Amino acid sequence: xxxxxxxxxxxxxxxxxxxxxxxxxxxxxxxxxxxxxxxxxxxxxxxxxxxxxxxxxxxxxxxxxxxxxxxxxxxxxxxxxxxxxxxxxxxxxxxxxxxxxxxxxxxxxxxxxxxxxxxxxxxxxxxxxxxxxxxxxxxxxxxxxxxxxxxxxxxxxxxxxxxxxxxxxxxxxxxxxxxxxxxxxxxxxxxxxxxxxxxxxxxxxxxxxxxxxxxxxxxxxx
Ligand SMILES: [Zn+2]
Numbered sequence: 001x002x003x004x005x006x007x008x009x010x011x012x013x014x015x016x017x018x019x020x021x022x023x024x025x026x027x028x029x030x031x032x033x034x035x036x037x038x039x040x041x042x043x044x045x046x047x048x049x050x051x052x053x054x055x056x057x058x059x060x061x062x063x064x065x066x067x068x069x070x071x072x073x074x075x076x077x078x079x080x081x082x083x084x085x086x087x088x089x090x091x092x093x094x095x096x097x098x099x100x101x102x103x104x105x106x107x108x109x110x111x112x113x114x115x116x117x118x119x120x121x122x123x124x125x126x127x128x129x130x131x132x133x134x135x136x137x138x139x140x141x142x143x144x145x146x147x148x149x150x151x152x153x154x155x156x157x158x159x160x161x162x163x164x165x166x167x168x169x170x171x172x173x174x175x176x177x178x179x180x181x182x183x184x185x186x187x188x189x190x191x192x193x194x195x196x197x198x199x200x201x202x203x204x205x206x207x208x209x210x211x212x213x214x215x216x217x218x219x220x221x222x
Contacts, residue, residue: 041090050063054074064089065085065100071103119156126146172196174211177195177207177215
């Protein structure tokens with residue numbers, strides 16, 4: 001994980017000085033931030049910006065809070081996290097890549113510049129990944145883990161993939177079952193359970209509906 005620091009000490013002193021000079025110098029500081037920020041974010045400046053909920057930094061960086069695994073905009077109304085719990089990222093995508101979920105209060109995933117199209121695609125991808133790790137998860141919990149409402153998730157998946165969340169989960173279960181059927185000799189009951197189905201009956205019904213044949217037929221002639 002990339003930690004942010006300006007390596008040139010002289011630049012850092014200059015930035016801190018400008019920062020501590022307060023509002024009148026803020027514009028100069030911000031200009032310096034943009035200029036040097038292209039190379040690396042400065043953790044001191046970033047932390048000061050989130051402490052003051054400085055609007056001029058909004059969209060310029062994001063703060064990931066290690067204790068909650070949530071990331072925020074600099075202007076988030078939530079209580080300022082402890083300095084040692086903060087990690088700073090230049091983009092929302094970078095924070096998400098590092099495993100942080102968007103905050104529900106300041107919605108860093110909806111900051112201008114992150115187009116809603118990109119946000120939907122990312123959400124769909126994250127939903128698929130999460131389902132790949134937990135095929136038993138309930139739809140409400142899935143949405144909560146992704147930091148969105150189930151209604152928002154439903155709409156995003158519909159726009160992006162043309163499926164409901166439940167259907168996406170079913171697809172994930174059936175594709176895992178197909179893998180296990182062809183790559184292992186596990187009995188069907190074990191495969192049903194391992195791929196996330198609650199019962200053998202449901203497994204058979206879902207499989208037949210999607211694949212047009214039963215799991216045992218697939219195993220006989222893959
Ligand atoms: Zn927030």
